[in-house]
Amino acid sequence: MFKPSATTAMLSIMTMAAVLSLGTVAVRAAEDVTEDQILRALSPDKKPLTRGLSAGPQTSPGLNDEQAKFVQSIRGRATRSLSSAEREEIATIVQDRPKIDLEINFDYNSADISAKSLASVQALGRALVNPELKGSTFVVAGHTDAAGGEDYNQGLSERRADAIKRYLVDKYGINGTDLVTVGYGKSKLKDPGHPMAEVNRRVQVVNMENKTTASK
Incomplete structure (x- = not known):
């Protein structure tokens, strides 16, 4: 033995x-990202608990009259109806507003949310219906990496942003007009030095207009 x-x-x-x-x-x-992490990242008066998450500035300056008018004009618009100029205007407005990048995976070559990312999307849903955020206007922006052509990636990013919106509306009863969906394809890489990196494939959520100023 x-x-x-x-x-x-x-x-x-x-x-x-x-x-x-x-x-x-x-x-x-x-x-997975937690509801509290998302809540802190999107609330102007809270300090973010990032720990590896990418959160934007926590200041939330008020919109000027022109910006507020623009925001109202795009609420409820179909994602694909936004022109390139309107997409850039959204990007300019949200630069200094509370935001968070979420690594949400989708099935290959599709807009179907992968099973392993559902927990993060559910945490997002719970955060957006929290009394501290409910009623605000949020941008849900889809981004891809640099693989593939511009037109293909633009369409894919739009479909993926739409998929997140549908899930939030269907599962959490969020008002669809409170979610402005936009796709940027591969035009705004998070890591331009590594265009194929996974970090570029993301969904960014931005608190565009606080509920205290949002016109219902």
Whole structure:
């Protein structure tokens, strides 16, 4: 009968420890964003709990009359109906507003939300119906990496932004006019130095107009 040597036993223990250690890292890496993290990132008066999340400035300056008029004109608009000039205007307005980038995966070559990303989308839904945010106007912007042509990526980013909106409306009863969906394709890479990086494939949510000033 084979009896393991002390060296063999020690190697086995070290191997098991390594596996357990790797398992812990994997769990932490796969940890989903929480409702509280999203709430803090999108609330102007709260400090974000980022810890690896990408959150924008937490100041929320009021819209001027021209901007407010523009926001009202795009509420309820179909994503594909936005012109390139309107998309750029949205990008300009949201620059200094509370925002968060969410890594939401979709099935390959489709706008179907992957099962592993549902928890993050659900956390987003719970945050947006929280009394602190409910009734505000949010931008849901879809972004892709640099793979593929511009027209293809533009359409894909729009469909994916629409998919998030449909889920939030259907599952959480959020007013569709409170969600402005826009697609940017590969035109606004988060990491231009690595155009194919996964970080570029994201959905950005921005608190565009606080509920205290939003016109219902």
